Amino acid sequence: MADEHLLAIIVDSFWKILLPGLTMTIPLTIISFTLALLLAVIAALVQFADLKGLKQLARFYIWVFRGTPLLVQLFVVFYGLPNIGILIDPFPAAVLVFSFNEGAYCAETIRSALESVPKGQFEAGLCVGMSYMQIMRRIILPQALRTAFPPLSNSLIAMVKDTSLAANITVSEMFMATQRIVARTYEPLLLYIEVGLIYLLFSSVLTFLQRLGEKKLSTYGNQEG
Numbered sequence: 475m476a477d478e479h480l481l482a483i484i485v486d487s488f489w490k491i492l493l494p495g496l497t498m499t500i501p502l503t504i505i506s507f508t509l510a511l512l513l514a515v516i517a518a519l520v521q522f523a524d525l526k527g528l529k530q531l532a533r534f535y536i537w538v539f540r541g542t543p544l545l546v547q548l549f550v551v552f553y554g555l556p557n558i559g560i561l562i563d564p565f566p567a568a569v570l571v572f573s574f575n576e577g578a579y580c581a582e583t584i585r586s587a588l589e590s591v592p593k594g595q596f597e598a599g600l601c602v603g604m605s606y607m608q609i610m611r612r613i614i615l616p617q618a619l620r621t622a623f624p625p626l627s628n629s630l631i632a633m634v635k636d637t638s639l640a641a642n643i644t645v646s647e648m649f650m651a652t653q654r655i656v657a658r659t660y661e662p663l664l665l666y667i668e669v670g671l672i673y674l675l676f677s678s679v680l681t682f683l684q685r686l687g688e689k690k691l692s693t694y695g696n697q698e699g
Contacts, residue, residue, distance in 0.1 A: 484664060487655045491669050495648035495676065499637050502565065502647060506572035506637075507630050513577030518584035519610075532581070539578035545639055547571045552643040568640040576633055580626060587622035588614060620691045627684035631677050638673075648672065 517532040539547070552567040562570065591614050599609035641650035652669040656662045 480661065480664060483655075483659050483661055484668060487652075487659075487665055487668060488672075490655060491648045491651050491665075491672055494646055494651040495672055498565075498645065498647040499634070500676070502568055502572070502637050502640065502645070503630070503634050506569050507576060507633055509569070509573035510576035510580055510633075511626075513573060514580035514584050517577065517581035518588060521581075521585050522588045535574075536578045536581055539575050540582075544571070544575050544636060545642060547575055548639060548643050564640070564643050564645045567643055568637070568645050572633065572636070572640075576629060580629055583625045583629070584618065584622050587618040590621050591617045623687060623691055624684070627680070627687065631680045631684070634676050634680065635673055 517535060520528045520532045548568065548571050551562060551571050552564065555562065595613050595617075596609055599613050604612070637645075637647055638649035640647050641653065644650075648669060652665050656665050659665070
């Protein structure tokens with residue numbers, strides 16, 4: 475009877491955990507990572523172009539968000555900003571923090587990828603009469619993308635797992651759903667293992683897509699060469 479009861483809890487909770495994962499965790503990850511990439515590209519290009527004032531601003535942004543814990547950033551935005559009259563709902567607050575936090579890390583990834591492209595290729599583009607934007611779009615960025623794709627993919631996979639921290643600011647993602655079920659069933663071991671396996675499932679799908687992307691970029695690079 476005890477085994478049947480535990481099995482019933484596992485089966486019933488699976489869908490109650492998976493659904494918030496599909497409707498909250500995955501959208502939170504996709505929206506945040508998209509905005510993070512936008513911030514990262516801007517910060518990386520500003521540094522690569524060596525625009526003095528903007529470069530220092532980008533470096534300051536990266537320094538702050540890489541140097542402070544993600545959980546602290548969530549608490550500052552969600553619990554701290556209301557003290558100065560700025561109220562942000564849980565989901566937008568999580569998107570804001572995850573975007574700026576991940577953007578700081580991705581900016582360094584993209585910057586290093588841009589700098590890995592030999593400078594001679596930039597000079598060669600100038601010699602044949604290409605503009606700065608043409609050189610970046612046709613020569614520098616395609617090569618940098620192949621270098622940056624694996625670490626950026628790893629950052630995306632890490633973000634899927636980091637979204638569990640959003641439960642601390644009352645975002646109803648799948649870790650919070652698990653906590654609520656645990657409070658009702660008193661089966662923490664089984665349920666936390668179950669949610670861990672669901673995170674593993676999501677990460678495995680992204681890992682598979684990462685390998686496909688790397689293979690495609692590698693094939694494109696070989697053809698281009």
